Amino acid sequence: MGAVAAGRGAGRPGKPVGAITRGTTNPNRLRRQDRWIAHALAPALRRADAPPVAVDLGYGAAPWTAVELFDRLREVRADVRMVGIEIEPDRVAAAQRVARPPALTFRRGGFEVPLDGQERPLLIRAANVLRQYEEDEVEAVWARLCARLAPDGLLVEGTCDEIGRKQVWVALGPEGPRTLTLSAHLASLDRPSDLAERLPKALIHRNVPGEPVHAFLRDLDRAWAASAPYADFGVRQRWLATTRTVAESWPVTDTPTRRRLGELTIRWDAVAPA
Structure with missing residues (x-):
């Protein structure tokens, strides 16, 4: 994925906003984030009138993180929909083998977060996405992603080690950053x-x-x-x-x-x- 500044795909109609990440991923790498998200987002998930939409943005070379987050959120809200979004077409194509439409789908995109119609996600998770960018690009990315959230939505952005034993993330609402979590x-x-x-x-x-x-x-x-x-x-x-x-x-x-x-x-x- 990439930032909305520094010429990383911004302002080109039809082109995803961002740049390709390394794509490193492992099964259960983000389990600590998953369980925190399922807990923190549970009230909003349960009170949503329509099936809530969650996004795993920049899931990487393999779709494990999107599948795992989907399964964990379904324990809270059975009709939740998960959309895995990646800027690399080959990664999107490879993920189709684990898709479970319409509940779990994968599509190409970037920080514009392409969804159907006027959908606004209750969750955007962007893990290990911004580390390759400059610090002064972060605020614009956060603002763009937060603007896509549902009114009671959550953006979770952070990083972890290769096997998920050390993780730190920021939780943001539509108004901006709220908390920092160490796990x-x-x-x-x-x-x-x-x-x-x-x-x-x-x-x-x-x-x-x-x-x-x-x-x-x-x-x-x-x-x-x-x-x-x-x-x-x-x-x-x-x-x-x-x-x-x-x-x-x-x-x-x-x-x-x-x-x-x-x-x-x-x-x-x-x-x-x-």
């Missing part, structure tokens, strides 16, 4: 700041002294170190103790139930670039 396989986590390498493009270059996200990760590491005695009861208890400490001074928005899964969600304005 990790706790047993393989040396310290919370290991997640810094997976910060989304808007923050990846901001992990330096003087920036809020740097201070946040610093405080997480300090709380993790102070919570070392809890490791005798398991890494989950150490993480819960760490997040309790951090929540005393940072606007953490999730519950202990979510944190038990290795997550931590904080208000975006607390970590936004200075």
